[in-house]
Structure formats: C-alpha cells, structure tokens
Amino acid sequence: MISIITNQIGYRSKDKKVAVFRDVIGTTFSVIDSQTGKEVYKSTVSGPIVNASSDETIVLGDFSSVTTPGTYQVKMDSYGVSYPFVIDQDVYKPILKDLFRMYYLQRCGIEVSKELGGIYSHTACHTSLATIYGTNKEIDVTGGWHDAGDYGRYIVAAAVTVADLLYAYECNCTIFERNFNIPESNSKIPDLLSEIRYELEWMLKMQDPDTGGVYHKVTCATFPGFVMPEEENDMLIVAPVSVTATATFVACLALAIPFYNTYDKDFCKTCFLAASKAWEALDNLHIGDGFKNPEGIVTGEYADITDTDELYWAAAQMYKLTGDPLYHEAFKNLVTNTVWHGYGWEDVGSFGNRAYLTANFPIDNDIVEKITTSMKAHGKHLLDASLSDGYGISLGTNFVWGSNMVVANNGISLLDSYYLAKDKAYKFAAKAHLDYLLGKNPMAISYVTGHGTTSPTSPHHRPSVAKKKPMPGMLVGGPDDGLHDPQAVAALTGMPPAKCYVDHYDSYSTNEITIYWNAPLIYLLAEFM
Template sequence: MTSRSTRMLMLSGLALWISIGSIASREASATDAQSATSTSADKPSTDTSWSQGLKLGVNGAIPVIVVDQFGYQVKSLKVAVIRNPQAGYDKDASFKPGREFQVVERSTGKIVKSGSPAPWNNGATDAGSGDQVWWFDFSDVETPGTYAIVDVESQLRSAEFDIDDHVFQRVMKHAVRMFFYQRAGMEKTAETAGASWADRASHLGPGQDPYTHSWLAKDDASLVKDLRGGWFDAGDYNKYTSWTARNIISLLRSYDGNPSAFGDDYKIPESGNGIPDILDEAKWGLDWLVRMQNADGSLLCVQSLSEASPPSAATGPSFYGPPTTSATLMGAAVFAYASKVLSARPEPELQAYAADLAKRAKSAWAWATANPQVLYYNNDNARQPGSQGLASGQQEMDDAHRLAARFEAAVYLFEITGDEEYGKFAEANFTSVVPQWGPSQWDAVGQEVLLHYARLPNASNVVKSAIISQFVTRMTQNADQLPMVIDKKDPYRSPMKDFTWGSNQSKATQARLYELLASFTPDPKVAALAKSAAAEYLHYIHGVNPLGLVYLTNMKAAGAENSAATMYHAWFSNSSRRWSRVSGINPGPAPGYLVGGANPSYSVDPCCFSASGTPSYKCYMSAAFSLCRRGYSPPLDQPASKSYLQFNDSWPANSWAVTEPSTAYQAAYILALSPFAN
C-alpha cells in the first residue's frame, strides 16, 4: 500500500500536520444517530453485557469466545473460536475453557446444543496470533434466532449473533452506504446520512471541484474544468482515476454476479427510483470519470482536494493532474464493463448511458494505443519534478500493471463489440496477467479478469480451457491456497500467506478467490469446501479474530456490539470530539467503513528517532513530536493478527497504516460479501 507520510507538508524545514477541525454540538446521541440510519432490515444490538467478567485491554474487552457478530446462514458451517492468549498485549488475560459449552437462545435462555470444544493443532500456540485455540462446532444448530456461546464453567460467553439466511443483508446495506458518505459535492441530509452525519455539499466553492485548475498550469483559466462528484478515495479527500475505475468494476461485478443481493432501499438520494442502489452508486462514480475524460479520449489521472472536518468546511483549491496511459486504460476498462452491465437494464436512460460509455471506452482505448507510455508520478518530486503536493497516494502503474490494465480493457471491449482487435490482444497476452506462483491475495483482480474472459462465448476455447485448468490446479495445489484451509493452518479459520498493510482487504480478496474456485472447479466437493472457506474470511472481518472486533465502524445498528469505534479519516479526525470515536454521547464515525486491519509492518515516523543536530530532530521541532512518546504496543511488537490499535492519531503516529479505510478495501469487501447476501 502507498505510504501516507506524504500527508506532511514541509514548510521552512518544519513538518506540520495541517488539520482544519470543526467541533460541532454534542446534542445528538449515538442512539439517535444509529436509529437515523437504520434500514428496514436493521436489527440493532442490545447485547450490552457480553463483556461482563472479561479483562480489559487497550482495544477494549479482551474476548475469550469469538463469533461472527452478525451471524451465520442456516445451512452454513458455524464454528466459535475459544482463545487463550499466550503472547501479545493480552497475554495476561489467560483463559482455560471448561469441558462443556452451550449454544443458548438469547430470548428464552433455552440450551439448544451442548458439547466440548476441540483443541486446534493439539493445543499448540499459534505464532500468527500468539493464542492457544479451541473450536466449538455448532453447525447443526439451524433454527433461526439469536444466540450466544457460553462456557458453562466460567459463565463467560460470546457476543450474541443471529442464525438466519438473510443475516448479511443489513451488513451489505451499510457497506454500500459507505460510498455515499464518501461522495464529494453531495449534500448529506439528516434523512439520508442520519442527523449525526449531516453535512452540506463539499468542495463546490470558488476554485474547487467545479472550477478545478490544472496542476501544471495553475494560473491558466482556459484549462479550468468542472470535475465535481466522485468519491473521496480513503481517509483523505483526493480522487484517483484508476482506483475509482477499479472500485466501480468491483461494485458492478458484485451486482452482476448476484443481483438479488441489492435493493433500492439503502436511503441514499436515489433510493426508490426503481434501480438497485449499488448501480446508482456506481453511476455516481462513472459520472465523475466521464468528466475526467478529455475530448481526445484520454483521462486525467488524479484530482487533489483540500481537507477539513466536516468535508463542507474545506475551502482550499482543487487541482487535476495530466492524462496518462494507465488512467486512460482503466477508463476504457470501466466504461466498457459498465456499458455491458447497464445495457442489460430495462431503463431507457441507462441503456442510452451504456451506449455512450461504449463509445467512450473505444475512444480511450484508441488514445492509449497511440500513447502507450505517458506517465505521471503525482506527489513525487524525485520521479516527477514539480508534482509534490498533488494528492497523496501514488497512482501511476509500472509496466506489468499497465499491461494488465490493457488486457482488462481488451477483454471488456471484446465482450461488448466482438471486435477481433481486442480479442486477439487478450489471446496474445493472457499468460502475462497472473504470475506463475499465483493467484494470490495480490493478484486476485487479474485472476478475476482472466476468468471473466473464460466465460465469454466468443473467446478462444483453447485459451479458456487453459485459464480455467491453470486456475483450479494452482488454487487446489499451491501450498498457500486451499491446502492451508485443508490443513487448518489458521486457528481463526482464514489463512493468508502475507499479513501486511490493508490486511482486511487481503482477507476479502482471498475470500473472492475461493468464491471463484467454487464456481469453476468441476469437483462438487472442492466447490463446497471453497465456498465454506470463503465465508470464513468474512467471519474474520465480522469478529472471528483475536480482538473479537468487527472491523466495520459503528455497526451496533446492524447487530454488532463490538465494532470499530474509531479510524483515521479527515472527517472523523481526532480533533473532533463529535466524530472521532463512538461513545455514549458522541456518534463517532459513520457506520459501515471497513478499516485497514492488523498491520505488523506498522511503525511510527522515523523522525521520532532522529538524532540531535539533524533537520528532522524531534520531528522538525514540531509539537506533534509529543505523539512519539506514547506507547504504540499494539500495534508494535505483536503477533501479526494482533498488530492493531483503535486509534486515529496523525503524523508522526501514522495511524493510517492501521485504521484508515479505503474505497478499495470497501469495494473488495462488498464483492466478497455479495454471494452471501441473499
């Protein structure tokens, strides 16, 4: 992932963190906020006593029994994880499970199942979590209802959860609504956003999005463009063409794969128009990309926005970067794929929109073909002199990723046009998309595109067969894939080769690989195992992890009692008492944001350790140096999956490496969740 250290603005050798805060009134309670955003499918948690008897740590109550706090589908595998911490910040909260565990119906106290937990790996301590673990399988409990897992001897229990085939529907609504909260230039009314997160439309003032200046010619009024709309990328407010395109493709693929997962009742402004709200949300992003496309077919690479809390308080100017090959290729890909999905809708306006997108896709392809090496490294003076300060994350691609983007665009263009130019390119380059050791969590997107090509009726049968055979073979035989599941490598039931920045996105992409395996393997037993494995990665995000924490923000309204209470975000910053953290009197961040997750590569900024006499000593003598003196263990000095802290301190504490959300994380999670959201 891209480092966020570029958020620091260097002025006269002094590093300052710029934060424009707006402290609002504290009148609206968290309960009012949650009820304001509740959908018809919401079931707010009332389980305030789940933590009774548990020890407390820096991340809150230290759980001994963890479950998916939203719940499980009726016929699914259901396994509670019982934990005895041996290493890490919670090692003093040791727990010896009793011989009898019960599944108890919450409303009646009825015991519906009793049994003994089974030790994981013969009682060994897991290096990845530092825990000794037992599994309690209650898959045979299939009666819909609300339950908890109880250790009879200690009377300690899990948080409550539901068993219901529609248990993930309310989760999906909040997950998709995250994009609404991230919209730039859109008013968030009390009706749509909830009273606690209402805000005027942002970035519409003089010199802002409707009047965006060129970064390369800031004073040239003839180059001003109307680039309103789109989504804030992450905790920052910048907008990136390639990443927006990827997110839209994921949203549309989620819908295309399971339309029944999505309704028209998500309480966004377009709700009730007869179009599934996920398509309305995708169109919001597409409209911005259309504005980013030049008349010659090229697409601008990035738009830089100013930050404040709330977003409407931002007054700084907006700038755009130049067109690039990579941005234009991703524009071609998303326009073509969106044309395919939207043209199948019955609404004439969407069909007309799809036809226009098809033209835009072909125009973008033509420009990128004629201009195959136009690069721009934003916010990087070393590689692109003069670019420092234009947005934050680095959006430019290397040669391999640019080739993958061209392949993806060719596949979708071939699908909607049948033109052999695109088909021949895809056929000639399919072996370059996923490396020989893949697929892995890092190249799941490329694998998805390959398999998309393999579904096309007019694609080469030889190539289709090669793609499918290679994918199934590697997924079932690669030691880092299905064998990890079969061999029970992870006590928290979601094994993953690499645990690093953005681990929750990696969990989602790994789930997606198993969903694809379930679709393409000819072996029904492998398909069932793969689908069950995919669900375990969602359970991890929903609380089956060493923290027992739902890694989605503020989800009590959707049934999770112990969900992320804070995150790194310019709107929900630590300078805001109202939005910084969920509490009994403050609403905290908006619901449904997937945070980055445990990150064993986390570190405070190097300036915390700069020697006396160097320019960076005491972080350039900044008052923010005081953050260096705090203890950050966790996330430091922990087993990998405990490398997490609920904090949102900025530079030099750099909490964005752990708790920052991202529309990329969100889109990957929605895609992984979509097959289960009935």
C-alpha cells in the same frame, strides 16, 4: 481479552458455524440462548492449531447444527462466553444497507441532505474548477465518491470499486432493493446501479477529450485536517494521465455498459465512445515506472510499476463487450507469458480472467485451459492456507496495509475456485473470510463500524472525527504488521502480525476506510445472502 470468538453479526440457519477458542485447556463447549441462558447444544472441540500470525494455540468448536433462529452465545466452563450473535436468514440485511449507504455519504460535489445523511449531512463540496497540473487549464471534475478517510478521488480505486459492486449486483440482484434511502430511491433503476452511476459520471469527466487519456486523480496538494468536506477549500489539482488509470477506466466502463443498457442507451453510448477512445490512447502512453506524484502533491499516489494486468483486464473486458478481434488478439498476447490474478487496485488480473471466461464470443481453448488451471492452483493455495489457519483465512503471517481488503478479495478468489471445481470446501473457506471480517479474528472485533458488540469507534475518516461519531457501515483496513504510521509504531511494536491493529483515528495504516474495501465485502455478502 475474550477467549471465545465468533462472527459477531451472526449466521444464516444452514451456514457452517465455527467458534474459535484461544489458549484454553477445556475440551467441551456449549451454545446457549443469550436471553434465557438455556443450553441448546453441546459438543467437543477439535485441534489444536498453533496460530503463528496471532501467537495463539487454538481449538475449534463446530456448532453448525444449531439452526433455529435466535440470539446465542458460545460458552466454555472457566472461559466465559462469546459475544452474542444472531441466527436468522436475514441476519446480514442491516449491515449490507449501511455498507451500501456509505457510498451515498461519501458523495462529493453535491449536497448530502440532513434527511438522508443525518449528522454527516453537508453542503455541496469541491465544486470549484480543478487545475490540470503544470498548466493553467481548468476543468470540471465535480462528482464521484470521496475515496477514503480523506477527500481525494482516484480513478484506479474507483474502477475496482465499481467492478466489485457490479459483480455483487450480478450475483444477487434481489438483495439490492429500490429503497436504500438515497436521492434516487424508488425510481425504475435499482439503487445500487444509481449509486454506481454517480461515480461513473465523475469518471467520464476525468478523461482528456483531446487525447482520450485519463487523469490519475483529483485532490488538493496536501491532506486537509479533520474537517467536513465542504471545509476543504484549497485549490483542486488534476494529476497527469496514467496508464493504470486509462486502462482501468476502459475496463470499468466496458463492464458497466450491459448493466445500464436497459435503462439508458444514450448513457451506454457515451460510455462506449469514452472507453474506445481511452483504449486508443493507450497506444501512445508509455510511463516506465508507473505514475508518481508530481512535485508538490503528497496525497495518495496509488503507484503501480506494473501496468500489464490493467491492460489485460481492459482487453478482456472490451472483447467480452464487443467481440472485436482487435481486443481478443491484445488479450491473447498479454496472457501468453503469464496468467494474472488479483482483485485489488494494484493487481486486477482476476477481473480480466473473469471477463474472458464469461465472454459470449469465441474464445481460445488453450487460453481457457491456461487460465482455469492457474485459477485452480491459485485457489488451492488459498484453500490450503485457510485450512491451516486457526481463524480460517489465507494470509499466513503476511498482514499488509489494507489486510482486510486482502481477506475479502481472497474470499472472492475462493468463490471463483468453488464455481470452477464445484468443491464446497472452497465455499466454506470463503465464508470463513467473511466471518473473520465480522468478528471471528484475533482482535475479536467486527471490523465494520457500527455493527457487532465491538467495532471500530475511532476510524481514520474525517467526517467521523469531525462529528465525533463513527459513520456506520465502513470496513476499516485491519492489521498491518509494517506499522506504517506513528500511532501504530507506538501502540503495536512487538505485537504478532494479526494483532497489529489499533482503533485510533491517527492510525491511517490500520484504521482508515476506503470505497474499495467496502466493495469486496458487499460482494461477499451478496454471495451469502
């Protein structure tokens, strides 16, 4: 396995640039032009760091002073060279485009054309009416994005995905040009907002028009084989309403409305009425242990026994949108006991914190102090963990299913702390999380398909398996020390946590993809472009 590891995509000229050297005895290193072999920089390493998560002893080489655009490698005598990487101000443009276009290629209920989809094109899929579980009632829930390696569509996953993408647009709208090669390209609406709207239109169909509650998901009863989406023809089933789906639906729509107000006021009105009705429905929704798959359905459950953080986000986001004291009081009641954190589908408190702190209506100074103090403490914990890790990330030895999502989300939390504390150490740590996902990790792999010298070739993603070629621009889940699938057990038993990853399509716990893993990575890229 390679001894010298960097971000395989590359760096902007003024980025902090650090190479990892594992289990080496050398003390000096150089940076060479990968085309000519000419040495352009030489320095000494720092360390060592005993890295428990990867069972390695690591030293680090900082080459931030190399700023001239070009293609380079890091070299150490007796240990070879790193994979090549690029230094350029626009180094992340190609990967951003593929990460974004994944959403178009994941569209459900519409033809993905040969012109725009290439080998992943398909006719309209999942166009039949769906049956509400336990009834004979059928409804139209066409549209949206296929959630992951399968073809289900899930509200809680959709909500956090939309939120991350909207925040990416808010932080750096200039990078989301009007031509990402989707059907709506070159219209008056930026492509990112057009793509997100495709998901929002589907989410609106998932609301019960009578009660205002929101159905948890729509899938078939079981997962299909490794077929293209139009080949999954089993009955579509709409799962029951859940608190988490209803609350995140409220929050997501409330967040989205200001982004579309310039382009389509009628759409915004529809979203506002739907969000308001869903909020009212929450008064009558009480599900003790959260959503559980009904009998006979074995697709993704997205179970969450704690729904307080979803209500917290919904209240904060509705208050930010409307200034209505009803939502303010609801939020204050929820923050009295604890400050919630998290940018994942299961823990969404950080979205609520951001909404409240950025509201233009009166906010409670004591609540603000409580939230910011807690956010700073959370960020400091992540920073300390990052500084003690050889690869600069904040997971310690805890690599869960979807650990790459945790890496990306923790990077966003570190940026939150950077904006609160104005301390560049947090921003450097956030960038290290991005570098990890793009190649500076114990597996020495760019975890994004189709980008980097080494990247996943066999993701758990049905179109990729069906076409025998990985769709480019998908962030895979990454190491999972729980070994939650048979392939992982067979290949990874006894491996250190950060190396519990296998590039095999049967390893759904380490090598699947999802819409809500791409989204925080897009957000991180937006911050560093």
